[in-house]
Amino acid sequence: MSEEFISEWDRRRYIPKPGEPELPPQLSELADKSSDEVIEELNRLPFFMTKLDDTDGQGGENTNIEALKSLVYEGEPHEIAGNFKNQGNDCYKSKQYKNAIEYYNKGLEVDCDDDQINLSLFLNRAACNLELKNYRRCIEDCKKALQIDPKNVKACYRSGKALFLVERYDEAKEVIKYGLSIDEGNAALKQLAGDVDKKVQAIAKAKEMKDKEKQERLLKQTLLANAVKLRHIKIIKSSKPAALLEDAKLRLEDDKDYESQLIFPAMILYPTIDEFDFIAEIGELTTPFEILSMLLERPKEWFEDPKHKNFNIKSLNCFMETESGGLIKVGKKVAINKALMSDTPKAPLFDNGLRLYVVPEEDVKSWISTWSKETALSKRC
CATH class of the missing domain: 1.25.40.10 (Tetratricopeptide repeat domain)
Incomplete structure (x- = not known):
């Protein structure tokens, strides 16, 4: 290092005189502060600022910041x-x-x-x-x-x-x-x-498809309504349908052909033992015999129960409820639609589903004696 530089450094270097602080006045106030406190002090100076500090460190106004803000609005x-x-x-x-x-x-x-x-x-x-x-x-x-x-x-x-x-x-x-x-x-x-x-083209195409689906749906509904009407089938809606029938749907086997077979769910009721079976779909040409043949394919243990002792196809009788609340006996080998299409007496579908009562021969008389038209009609309300 040159002697000229050293002499310049010595000339500028702070050397305390007797009674003066060891550090220059600019640094003496920082001597007793931690490094974090020193950094916080520096942060209030715009040149060193890493985050905005609007105060003077004592809750007052940072005059340096306010001065800078005022500069923003200087000029034309x-x-x-x-x-x-x-x-x-x-x-x-x-x-x-x-x-x-x-x-x-x-x-x-x-x-x-x-x-x-x-x-x-x-x-x-x-x-x-x-x-x-x-x-x-x-x-x-x-x-x-x-x-x-x-x-x-x-x-x-x-x-x-x-x-x-x-x-x-x-x-x-x-x-x-x-x-x-x-x-x-x-x-x-x-x-x-x-x-x-x-x-726009995608929206137009989607609308076209939606309109087409709507038209097809209306056509199917019209064909179905005509198919039911031509068959003279009556449908009664209950105010409180059985839970299994709440979403029951009546449909055509071929939804574009009103002459095709009607398909609907069926509730098979065993009133003398307070049991029932539910079939999601059967065709109108199905016979009670075919229904019972399917339902009685049960485990051996079911028939060993005393209350099921008379449950075999030969000894069972089938009935349907009429529009007026009465009962009609249905032949086991006759298609269901024969009873549905007959005008007198009229056996309807209930909530779009078949309601078929199945009773053992020996219990038929006592069961019919307890049947009440008024009760049957009140259950539809």
């Missing part, structure tokens, strides 16, 4: 607005969209008379709102931008994009068309136009 209106625009742009580049909007807001609040700066502020705020999915705000900003510059393609694109995303497709197409009339080769607008067209 267009300079102040331009400064806010630049700060907003910096935030936008780092994807701090909410912060950027705040700066653009402040720039517009200045109300400068520079159209180009105001145009940029509206356009840039629109871009932020688009990123934040504030689509309606984006549209409003673009409208204001277009009032300043009616041929601004960026405003057309951003408003078109926002309109597209809020499903205002006709308006989106209009603003995109207008933008392309200004710049017919604009790639972004052309791409957006294609996206809108695809979406």
Whole structure:
């Protein structure tokens, strides 16, 4: 180290005189503070600041910060607005969209008379709102931008994009068309136009399919209603249907042919032992014999129960309830639809399902003696 440099250092070096502190006045107040406290002190100085500190460390005002804030509003209106625009742009580049909007807001609040700066502020705020999915705000900003510059393609694109995303497709197409009339080769607008067209076509196709499905559904319902009417089948709806029949559906085996077989669920009731079976679907041409043959394919243990001792096909009798609340006996080898289609007496379907009572021969007389039309009719209410 040169003697010239050493002498300069010695000249500037702080050497305490008798009665003076060992450290320079600028550092003496930090001597008794921890490193964290020193860093906190430095953070209140704008040059060293890593986080905003609006206080002086004692709950008062940080005059350094306030001085910097005041500088923001120094200059001509267009300079102040331009400064806010630049700060907003910096935030936008780092994807701090909410912060950027705040700066653009402040720039517009200045109300400068520079159209180009105001145009940029509206356009840039629109871009932020688009990123934040504030689509309606984006549209409003673009409208204001277009009032300043009616041929601004960026405003057309951003408003078109926002309109597209809020499903205002006709308006989106209009603003995109207008933008392309200004710049017919604009790639972004052309791409957006294609996206809108695809979406509109997809919606139209979905609507067409939905309408077609609705028409087919109505046709099937009409065919089913006609099939029931032509067969003279009566359907009675109960106010409180059995839980298993709440969603019961009557349908045609071929839903496009009213002459095809009717399909419906069946409740097989054993009133003398207070049991029942449920069959999800049977055809109208099914006989009680076929139903019982299927249901009586049970484990040996079921028949060993004393209450089931007379449950075999030969000894069982089948009945259906009539519209007036009475009973009719149904032949076991006769198709169910014969009883359903007969006009006198009329045996209906209940809640779109068959209701078939099955009683052992030896219990028929006593069971019928307990049957009450009034009770049967009251259960339908």
